[in-house]
Structures are given as structure tokens and as C-alpha cells.
Amino acid sequence: MLKIEHLKKHYDNFSLDCSLELMSGCVTGLIGQNGAGKSTTFKAILGLISTDGGNITILGKDRKDFTAKDKEELGVVLSDSGFSGYLKIKDIILILQNMYSKFDKSLFIEQVQKFQLPMNKQIKEFSTGMKAKLKVLVAISHNAKLLILDEPTAGLDVIARDELLEMLREFLEKDEERSILISSHISSDLESLCDDLYMIHDGKIILHEDTDVLLSDYALLKVDAEQYSKLDKQFILRSKKETYGYSCLTNQKQYYMENYPKIAIEKGTIDEVITMMIRGTEQ
Amino acid sequence: MKGLFVKDLKLMMLQKNFLLLILAIVIGMMIFTDDVIFPLGFLSFIGSLFTVSTVSYDDFDNGNAFLFTLPITRNQYVSEKYFLGLLLECMAWVLATVLGIITTVLKDTLPITDLVQSSLMILPIMIVVQAIMLPFQLKFGGDKGRIAMIGAFGGLAVITLVIVKGAEAIFNIDLVSLLDNLPTVSMGVLIAIAIIIALLMLLVSMKISLSIMNKKEF
Numbered sequence: 001m002l003k004i005e006h007l008k009k010h011y012d013n014f015s016l017d018c019s020l021e022l023m024s025g026c027v028t029g030l031i032g033q034n035g036a037g038k039s040t041t042f043k044a045i046l047g048l049i050s051t052d053g054g055n056i057t058i059l060g061k062d063r064k065d066f067t068a069k070d071k072e073e074l075g076v077v078l079s080d081s082g083f084s085g086y087l088k089i090k091d092i093i094l095i096l097q098n099m100y101s102k103f104d105k106s107l108f109i110e111q112v113q114k115f116q117l118p119m120n121k122q123i124k125e126f127s128t129g130m131k132a133k134l135k136v137l138v139a140i141s142h143n144a145k146l147l148i149l150d151e152p153t154a155g156l157d158v159i160a161r162d163e164l165l166e167m168l169r170e171f172l173e174k175d176e177e178r179s180i181l182i183s184s185h186i187s188s189d190l191e192s193l194c195d196d197l198y199m200i201h202d203g204k205i206i207l208h209e210d211t212d213v214l215l216s217d218y219a220l221l222k223v224d225a226e227q228y229s230k231l232d233k234q235f236i237l238r239s240k241k242e243t244y245g246y247s248c249l250t251n252q253k254q255y256y257m258e259n260y261p262k263i264a265i266e267k268g269t270i271d272e273v274i275t276m277m278i279r280g281t282e283q
Numbered sequence: 284m285k286g287l288f289v290k291d292l293k294l295m296m297l298q299k300n301f302l303l304l305i306l307a308i309v310i311g312m313m314i315f316t317d318d319v320i321f322p323l324g325f326l327s328f329i330g331s332l333f334t335v336s337t338v339s340y341d342d343f344d345n346g347n348a349f350l351f352t353l354p355i356t357r358n359q360y361v362s363e364k365y366f367l368g369l370l371l372e373c374m375a376w377v378l379a380t381v382l383g384i385i386t387t388v389l390k391d392t393l394p395i396t397d398l399v400q401s402s403l404m405i406l407p408i409m410i411v412v413q414a415i416m417l418p419f420q421l422k423f424g425g426d427k428g429r430i431a432m433i434g435a436f437g438g439l440a441v442i443t444l445v446i447v448k449g450a451e452a453i454f455n456i457d458l459v460s461l462l463d464n465l466p467t468v469s470m471g472v473l474i475a476i477a478i479i480i481a482l483l484m485l486l487v488s489m490k491i492s493l494s495i496m497n498k499k500e501f
Binding site for chain 2: 043046048049050067070071072074076078080081082085086087091094095096097098099100124
């Protein structure tokens with residue numbers, strides 16, 4: 001579906017060097033702090049910025065050979081951009097009808113009504129939640145094969161986020177080949193939706209793991225100084241000094257549970273894994 | 284491309300009251316003053332202004348980034364703006380000329396040939412204005428674009444003045460009276476040449492705009 005190899009982009013105080021792959025039928029999450037390089041990666045995939053190196057293959061085609069017609073297969077949400085705020089939903093319907101050959105007008109109108117979005121109001125008057133829902137609706141309403149969603153849930157409350165994720169699940173259910181690349185800094189969104197996750201920090205991918213593995217095999221070991229000195233560190237990815245001793249991130253929870261039954265072991269959450277990967281020191 | 288037209292049409296409809304107001308002013312001026320040429324020119328330039336305003340609307344709130352994820356290319360975007368500009372200008376110009384002719388006939392102020400000649404003279408100027416405005420607007424966006432445009436027109440006025448005054452001072456040729464005293468036939472040729480030059484300038488301007496848009500990062 002999508003393959004990025006050593007995509008490079010240099011700014012004055014930021015350098016991106018990112019590789020990732022999205023398989024057909026999968027939902028892949030890109031997670032990282034603000035300014036880690038998520039949006040830059042998305043914009044490079046979409047051809048909105050020039051790149052300084054690397055390859056991007058999208059739906060089997062090199063990025064440079066991707067035509068306007070090919071773009072019909074993409075559904076895009078950008079965190080900081082959308083249809084002009086002066087337009088109304090009824091205008092957007094007309095525009096989409098004339099832009100996409102496979103625009104599903106009845107589905108779009110049905111969803112607009114379901115979410116009680118006003119047809120006759122300028123988008124700039126919409127609430128944050130309404131704007132976010134509209135953006136996702138536009139992305140899923142023209143039978144796209146690949147969705148590229150940059151922070152689609154940013155600024156939303158729990159209920160609105162849930163509704164939005166439900167929309168995406170419904171979209172996926174309709175066709176096995178549909179895939180999504182999604183970024184967020186709200187890890188619970190990704191936890192429930194993504195098959196695998198890439199963590200990006202300072203423009204580099206620091207971790208790639210299946211979500212299931214991340215949730216089942218990753219753990220935080222909380223040890224005092226003495227336990228730490230005796231600890232077998234071959235499966236410790238990162239460790240960090242704490243007031244009580246050390247916290248250590250492992251991707252082999254079972255090994256430590258069996259061999260160190262007295263150590264406090266906490267199930268790894270995505271947030272904790274990110275924090276440790278970024279703040280902890282490498283073994 | 285059709286989608287882009289629909290979008291621009293919808294954006295321009297936002298200003299329909301403004302358009303009606305201008306139309307009312309123009310008709311008022313034609314009826315109540317003896318000068319038909321000024322309102323005629325004034326209305327003709329509305330086409331360019333409306334096209335440029337759609338560029339600002341696209342740019343509003345970083346909207347361009349999303350726009351270019353839709354199934355369009357940057358080249359199509361630029362071509363559409365130029366085509367739209369020309370189309371609107373021609374429509375405004377035809378409307379202005381027809382209004383001008385009706386008023387002139389009713390009031391019997393000017394010979395029709397004089398009016399048509401003046402109206403035709405506006406055509407190349409109108410095209411040149413569009414050729415200047417669009418690249419500036421695409422390069423600098425809404426606010427900075429306006430300032431840059433004022434600078435550009437100021438510069439153009441200074442250049443024209445320098446040429447006219449220069450010709451007078453160095454070669455002792457009075458370009459203004461020369462233009463005034465041209466016989467109608469050569470005036471027609473002059474206008475035809477001016478239109479061709481204006482269209483060539485528009486082509487160059489479009490090439491510049493294409494290069495501006497293809498280099499832009501969103």
C-alpha cells in the first residue's frame with residue numbers, strides 16, 4: 001500500500017529520516033510528540049512538500065508518478081487544513097461530485113444527517129468536533145483505498161473521538177483491502193484501532209511493533225538499586241532513574257515474570273512505552 | 284478541473300452582493316454622468332478582482348494544503364485560475380460594453396465607433412492587469428500579495444511615465460498626442476497588436492505562476 005524508505009527532509013533545526021511500511025488491509029499508527037515529524041512525513045507522502053532524499057511508493061507507484069487520477073484512491077485528513085471555511089456542506093457535496101468519480105453522495109448525506117452537521121452553515125462557524133467529523137466524512141466518502149489521517153481526533157472530547165473511530169471501523173469493514181495510516185498523540189485511539197505502530201522521535205523512527213505485541217509483551221519493571229544491579233539486562237530496552245530506584249522497559253515481560261518473581265512488573269501502555277523510549281537511556 | 288470551477292463559483296457567490304452593488308454604481312454612473320468610459324473600464328476589471336479573491340479564499344486558514352490532496356495537480360490549479368480570469372473578464376467586459384452602448388445610444392453622447400474603440404482599448408489593459416495580479420497573489424498570498432500588487436502597479440505607472448516623458452525629452456516625441464491623433468484604421472491595428480502583446484504577457488505570467496506553484500510548500 002505504502003512504503004517509505006529513508007525519506008529525508010531538512011529544516012534549520014529539524015531533520016527527518018523516516019522509513020515505514022503499510023500493508024494492504026492494515027491500520028498503521030504513527031505516534032510521537034508534537035514536532036516529532038509526523039506531519040512532515042504525511043505532507044511528504046502527499047507531495048505537499050519537497051523532499052531531500054529517499055523513496056516513497058504509494059499504491060504501487062512512485063510518488064513522482066502519482067497522477068491526479070491516482071489521488072482519487074486516497075482519503076486525506078490534515079490536522080491544520082481543510083476545505084475553505086467560507087464553504088458550506090452543500091457546496092462541498094457539489095465540489096466532491098465533480099472531483100471524485102466514485103463519490104458516494106447518499107452515504108455522505110446520510111452520515112451528515114447522522115452527525116447532525118448543518119448543510120447550510122459556513123464551515124468556519126462549525127465547532128471543533130463538527131469540523132473534525134466533516135473532514136473524516138470527506139475522506140471516507142469516495143471509496144478510497146488508502147486513508148492518510150493526520151491527527152483526525154485532535155481537540156475532540158471522548159464521545160466525539162469514539163464516534164470518529166467508529167466511522168473509521170465501518171469504513172474498514174466494507175473492504176478488506178482498505179488501509180489507514182493514522183497519526184495521533186492520543187495513544188488510546190491508536191491502541192484500539194491500529195494493527196501496528198511506529199514511534200517517531202526527533203525525525204527518526206525509534207520503534208516499530210505490532211500493537212498486540214506491544215500490549216502483551218512490553219512491560220515496565222520497577223526495581224530498587226540492588227535489584228537493578230542484579231538484573232539481567234539483555235531484554236531491557238531503556239531504563240530510567242527514579243526516586244525509588246529504576247524503571248526499566250522490556251519487550252520480554254514473560255522472561256522477567258518467570259525469573260524475577262519478586263520484581264514489580266507493570267503492563268506496558270503505549271504512553272509509558274513512548275515516555276521510556278524517549279526519556280530512558282539505552283542499555 | 285470541473286471541481287475547481289465549482290469551488291470557485293461557490294466562493295465567488297459569497298460576493299454576489301458586492302457584485303450587484305458595483306453593477307448598480309456602474310449603471311448609475313453611466314446614467315447620471317457624461318463619462319461612459321470610466322464606468323465601462325471599472326466594471327471590466329471586476330473579473331480580475333474576483334479571480335484574485337478566490338486565490339485568497341483558497342489560502343484562508345492554510346486551505347491550500349488540503350486542496351492539493353484532492354485529485355488535482357498544481358498545474359491544473361494555475362490553468363484554472365487563468366482560464367477563469369479570462370472568462371470572467373470577457374464576460375464583465377462584454378456586459379460593460381453592452382451597457383455602455385445602450386447608454387450612449389440613449390443619451391446620444393458619443394459616436395458608437397468612439398465608444399467601441401475605447402472599450403477595445405480597455406481589453407489589453409485588462410489582460411495585462413490579470414497577468415500582473417495572479418503571480419503576485421499566488422506567490423505572496425492574501426495580505427502580502429495586495430501590498431506587492433500595489434507596488435507592482437506603482438512601478439508600472441512610473442515606467443510608463445518615464446517612457447512618455449523620456450520620449451518627449453530625448454526624442455522630442457509627444458506619445459500621448461501621437462496616440463490621440465492616430466487615424467481610426469491604424470488605431471485598430473494598434474489595438475490588435477496591443478491585445479496580442481497582452482496575451483503574450485499573460486502566457487509568460489502563466490509560466491511564472493506555474494513555476495511559483497510548483498515550488499511552493501504547504
